[in-house]
Amino acid sequence: MKKEFYRLMLGLTNNSFYNSIIKEFTNKRVSKILIPSFSKTFGINEEELARPYSDYKSLSDFFSRELKEGARQLSEMENDVVSPVDGVISEAGTVTEDMSFPVKGKKHSLKTMLGLEEAVNRYAGGEYCVFYLSPKDYHRIHAPYYGTVVRRWALGKYSEPVNALGFNFGKEPLATNYRLVTEMKHDGGRMAVVKVGALNVNSIHPVHVDKAVVEKGREMAYFSFGSSVVLLFEPGTVAIKEELKGKVTPVKQGETIGVWRG
Structure with missing residues (x-):
């Protein structure tokens, strides 16, 4: 029951008024009383936390928590590309000839996503x-490989939910939501890290x-939701x-997801 409550509260819906109320509440100091319950409900490992519960100012502060040094193991293999986040890999593959890629059965346009x-x-x-x-995950984003940042740009204003609701009823949520793109250059080629905002929140914070x-493994940004x-x-x-x-497939930040061969 508690898990469903927290998922409803932090997973976000398509109601902008509701989302603004939730965002305001989770940033208030009073919301910190929910931190131990939230952590226990989702099985968050307290031993990994950089700070004790009492040091967090709000539930939102805890949501974007940092981890102790060494809490995530970064692959030391030079050519390994690693996961930038904790979470699940929902799709992986090759961008098609018509410059699109499927996510949960819905075609997303590369042109729309990158602009x-x-x-x-x-x-x-x-x-x-x-x-x-998901709401339970560590929400800081790290570099998947070595490189030099060549440019950043932001697109989109309104954001649909990125949960099941958004994919069932939204229009290409990953390609049309507010997003912050970081393009990096390596000797063998380029890569883009596209950070996608959640509904009506767009809380992407560059670091x-x-x-x-x-x-590889350096923190680049974090999500508030x-x-x-x-x-x-x-x-x-x-x-x-x-x-x-x-x-x-569930993954942890720093785990190998591929090999750089360029």
């Missing part, structure tokens, strides 16, 4: 990987804001693990 024609042409025919973060070299991340790779540069394709 920039140059970027669309670059990633057409390349590999993609979609990560969904890494310069154009310096980004080390649950949402999704889409990784895009140029054709021929990355081989996504075959066992991740065609099924929903």
